[in-house]
Amino acid sequence: MTQDELKQAVARAAIDYVVDGEIIGVGTGSTANFFIDELARIKDRIKGTVASSEATAARLRGHGIPVYDLNDVSSIAVYIDGADEINAGGAMIKGGGAALTREKIVASVSKKFVCIADGSKLVHVLGKFPLPVEVIPMARAAVMRQLEALGGQPRLRTKAGSSDPFITDNGGEIIDVAGLSIVDPVALETQINQIVGVIAVGLFAQRGANVCLLGRPDGLQTLTF
Numbered sequence: 001m002t003q004d005e006l007k008q009a010v011a012r013a014a015i016d017y018v019v020d021g022e023i024i025g026v027g028t029g030s031t032a033n034f035f036i037d038e039l040a041r042i043k044d045r046i047k048g049t050v051a052s053s054e055a056t057a058a059r060l061r062g063h064g065i066p067v068y069d070l071n072d073v074s075s076i077a078v079y080i081d082g083a084d085e086i087n088a089g090g091a092m093i094k095g096g097g098a099a100l101t102r103e104k105i106v107a108s109v110s111k112k113f114v115c116i117a118d119g120s121k122l123v124h125v126l127g128k129f130p131l132p133v134e135v136i137p138m139a140r141a142a143v144m145r146q147l148e149a150l151g152g153q154p155r156l157r158t159k160a161g162s163s164d165p166f167i168t169d170n171g172g173e174i175i176d177v178a179g180l181s182i183v184d185p186v187a188l189e190t191q192i193n194q195i196v197g198v199i200a201v202g203l204f205a206q207r208g209a210n211v212c213l214l215g216r217p218d219g220l221q222t223l224t225f
């Protein structure tokens with residue numbers, strides 16, 4: 001099975017977690033895209049969605065699925081999204097696709113977080129995948145110095161084929177921090193959140209996943225936290 005087939009299998013399995021008549025939070029990335037395509041098949045069963053990025057909103061609308069502004073929504077039944085890494089406690093690194101801040105906001109108001117990923121994303125210790133941190137552009141250098149002091153190797157994310165900074169949907173920039181072995185994800189999330197100029201850190205530990213569906217060549221693995 002290819003990695004895409006594994007992602008497609010978990011995306012299909014995630015449909016079982018969709019709550020009829022409700023608003024569904026939808027993540028960003030290649031696995032979330034497979035989920036959106038599956039959701040399109042049952043779109044008449046749901047009230048609508050809240051999107052975690054402009055790209056996700058466009059894909060949802062392309063399928064004719066209603067997308068609500070979060071300010072007009074009082075509760076989200078379930079949030080379904082991929083991850084760059086997940087550990088055995090349900091803590092994740094996210095933001096490889098630069099959508100971490102909106103993902104964190106939508107996840108924070110959702111009753112349940114269902115993470116969908118291919119099996120390679122399950123790790124013992126988070127941190128091999130460089131940790132994305134979204135920052136206010138004028139604070140970039142100051143934040144990078146503080147991330148270095150925490151033991152990481154921060155690097156500004158740039159646009160493909162250019163040295164210009166990559167700009168997020170929120171007008172922020174992304175610093176990818178390599179070299180962190182994250183043994184206490186909750187503590188590191190708190191520490192990085194306290195750095196002035198940080199918009200959000202791609203560590204989802206305080207609000208981790210409730211369920212993780214992992215696609216493996218020999219079948220689906222379900223973890224609950």
Ligand SMILES: O=C[C@H](O)[C@H](O)[C@H](O)COP(=O)(O)O
Pocket residue numbers: 027028029030031032081082083084093094095096097098099100103
């Ligand atoms: O910002 C992007 C998100 O956090 C994604 O959920 C994450 O990067 C995983 O993406 P993919 O499903 O493409 O591996």
